[in-house]
Amino acid sequence: MEEYDFSKVPLWDGTENSFEIIADKVNGRIPTTKLEHWEHFTALLESPFFNRPRTQVVYRGHRRFDWSLMPTLARVASNGIINEDLATNQLDIFKKAVRGRLSDNQLVLDGEEDELWSVGQHHGLLTPLLDWTFSPFVALFFAFSKEDSEDEQDNPYRAIYVLNKTFIADDSLCPDIRLIEPKKDDHGRLVNQAGLFTYSPYDSTIEAKLADTLSDEKFEDDELRNADENEQSRIIAKYICKIYIKNEDREGCLRHLRRMNVHHASLFPDLIGASEHCNLLIAEDQRQAEIDRAGSEAAKLKESSETLEVSQTKPSNIIYDLDRNEVDLFVSILTSVSDKPIEAGRIQVVSEKLASSFIELKSVDWHKRETILSQMRSKARVILRKFGVSSSIRDSVIDQIISIIVQREHTRSQDELSPNETSPKERSMEVEAI
Template sequence: MSNEVDREWQKENTENGIRTVTFGSWMQFQEYINTQFIHDSEYVFRGHRCDNWLLEPTLSRLIKAQPHLASLPSEKLNDLAERHYFDFQYAIRGRSREQSQEMVGDYLWALGQHYGLATPLLDWTNSPFLAAFFAFVENGEPQTEYRVIYAIAKEMVEQRCKQFRSKGNNEAEFVYFFSPLSQENPRLVNQGGLFSRCPLHIDLETWVRKYHDEAWEVPVLLKLRIPNLERDVCLRSLSRMNINHLTAFPDLFGASQFCNMATSLKGYSHHLGRPRPARLRLGRTS
């Protein structure tokens, strides 16, 4: 990734392996991606609705929400995660097309993540624009002034963890990435998705600050902030790129959510085709 950044973008100084770039518009973000990342495949991306949300997995959030668990030391957290894992392995017997004895380790965690299980995984995508879709698609309160797309250099992170392993470091500190082969998650294919397995006791941004290597010439983690006010233009632009609920969620859920979005964004459903299906009369049917 180039270290040159156009002056019109407000860029904070890179600190401890993390660079924050704040854009004034969606168009500036697009230009930045198309110039800074066009030849770079090392980074993977993740979108957050609020720019103050931590890069931490759902299992960490579940633990922090329970006072009797939040103060547990890291080794006890790992024991808790192991019990949670085996509970799920037994709970899915007879309920999954996948054979639970074949779905082991991170692949079982990934299956659970797809169906709402709290896990030590974070979702990522190879597409910065799909990450932007996930950052902007939901509305809610409270809402920060900016939405954020994170970009992380996964090979640099994994190389750092190889150094830890060679020195005999505690594996509870490791971060690594993987792509599961499960047949039960077609969304993962459409989303260019992969996962990171993260420690439960530390969020990923803090991890990068703690373990970054001074020899690295490019940032390990980027925080790309886009104004929340740009939501409508962002979602219309992404839909023109064929990035919307229909493509991100190739199922009835995606179709339903796409139609819901089309009620609030004029012209959003332009590519559903013509002629439209015959209209149904409103009211009771005889």
């Protein structure tokens, strides 16, 4: 996917006019707005637009900006859409597979399909269900809880969908999208997450079915029916909308949510939740320890006037096959362009991570191949974002880094050719001349 142009998405300004229907592959017909920091999310929630009388909304957090409202079962369909046969077959298979494994065998009886789907959703079954929550901060947690991978496309924003539950629950207004609020919750997750499900319509998607409902001539919303194109975004956003949140300061967001008792251990009151909570805490601790160690070593090097041996100066977790000159160049760039002080340890770790991530991409003539340079830029964005390098300098840092390593490789390639040695291309031309 090409880099997405977020300039098309309006910035939330506190009013209901902050939404826009982009009508593209990423957003469909869902009105969107954006926040430049997760800290602005609370102010958005306090706005009158999200506190309309007699209207209850639910939320769903997505780690990536380009994920649609696709239930897991739809992923096995070639067109990404669930039909009735697919859902029926999956549930029949599950009924047979869980015989003797359920604490309540009544769940396999006719009429208990929704409860059985809910049990399957909890245990990883591919289902037509989508998880939602009444709590916006639980949705914010799910949007930010997992790190981005260095090997994926850039992810500048995370996302939260907002759905008008009052409207969806009224079968006379929206008969094709069902809400499921299970009666059983043996593991306590639904209660702790303030959770519920939507059951995706057959042969369509939630977005498409909702758009069809709202555009139907029989739909009783005079404001929407009489609205011009510029007003439609604001009105449709009352039923469904998508909020982009800048993918920055992930650890700060999770610390803030922990102070609100929103974390893995509270949302998943079982061994899995406890394990995930511990994994997150130890990862944060190790990252800070790595920064502290690198900072200590950088300080020692700065204070020393002598050339120290590698074994004396490098931390125990150093990657020894790194190009140390390249790392030093990255350190210099990060130090010189920073708009606010960055601790030496963080700069050192970021520089080493960048150099390490580039190693596997440096194949033959890598500096001449735009696809590889694009991959390097993507990896660099993820690393700089992960370690909290300001977004205001990130593009400048990446441009300088790519420019300098390309120039170094070009110079090295030229130096490898002796003054009397001809290039492969020149040798080929000589052979043809003969």
